[in-house]
Amino acid sequence: MKKTIKKTWMIASALTIGMAVLTPLQAGAASAEKTIEASVQKEQQIKGTIKDIFPYYGMNLKGQDGKNYFISFSNFSTEQLEKMSLVEGQEISVEGNVVENHNDFNTFEAYKKDLPKEVTKEDLTTLEKLFNEMKKIEKETNEGDYSVEEIEKKLEKWDKIYDEMYKIKKPYILANWQPQSFDEFIEEEYGFNESNIVIKENDKKQLKAIYEEWVKLEKSGDEEKANKKYEEFDKILKPYLDELYPPQTFEETLDGLESEIPAETLAKLKTIFENAREADKDGNKELSDKLWNEFDEILGQFYNPPTFEEYMADFNFEVSETDSKQLKQLYEEARALNKKEELDKEEGKWEEFHKILEPYFTANKKILISASKVTINGQEYLPQ
DSSP states (O other): OOOOOTTOOOOOOHHHTTTTHHHHHHHHOOHHHHHHHHHSSEEEEEEEEEEEEEEEEEEEEEEETTTTTEEOOOOOOHHHHHHHHHOOEEEEEEEEEEEEEEGGGOHHHHHHTTTOOOOHHHHHHHHHHHHHHHHHHHHHHSSSSSHHHHHHHHHHHHHHEEEHHHHHHHHHHHOOOOOOOHHHHHHTTOOTTTTTTOHHHHHHHHHHHHHHHHHHHHHHHHHHHHHHHHHHHHHHHHHHHHHHHHOOOOOHHHTTOOOOOOHHHHHHHHHHHHHHHEEEEEEEHHHHHHHHHHHHHHHTTOOOOOOHHHHTTSSSSSHHHHHHHHHHHHHHOOOOOOOTHHHHHHHHHHHHHHHHHHHHHHHTTEEEEEEEEEEETTEEEEOO
């Protein structure tokens, strides 16, 4: 059974920013915003081209109407999505409802679609109650003005509810779990195959035996012993993983650095780098964090910030010539204030900078669609 990753759906705010794919403006920002607002209806049928795919979550779509969309897969099962075999550049037709933000995709109906069918009504009721509690915490955390300590307390509560839900689900998941063979597991989960790294015969036998014991412990529900067994597995496998995925060398870490580092500082950085790596090997997290923070702090002094043109190239939209001149001046002033460590004044410049950009982001904001039907090459897919 794959290790469970927590908080896989508590990502709405990050996705709202991180997955934005913007297009060049054809008109003024304010008028474009009004056009989008006026044209959006609750029910949508869109035809367009897939621009980006976020596996099992959704995709960015460029509509034939010229608008940008984010299409959520939340109503579809993993098996259905695998059958769709989506690829970028593919023409597709989608039907679904418009939602206001990414949080709206995370419904209990979407959550339960991948639950085993054997889950009882009683357990479903409990899961729904807990799910709604998690959603409430998520909403409060994303929308409220809380201190770091308050957010940490909310996330701790979120974790406890998650664990409670997982305890309810786990027996059903284990009952339906069909473990991979050792060879399939080692290749699919870690990337080992006969053409890259050869694992010594004795180590392979030991790994296989540990894997089979781990499977039995997982199936029995003894999570504590299963985790300890998995630690044994990882310990034997680690040297082979380091060979297959070698960590960056000190020289590779500095690759792309434009500023010249004085020899004395370079020697200090190398010592910190090597000590941090040693702390990583020893599992000394506190020392590792301290050393890597020190390394980054020193190294950060020698990175040249991108030019205004390089910075703006990350945004897939164009600004007017007048705004561009203003933005460039503010950008360069902010960078100059940063060098002088006049951080309060720098923050003011960035506020002005983003105030000019805000209408462009708003005008190019994607329409969010919760898909209820997907058609590809004449093949229709409906939520099961």
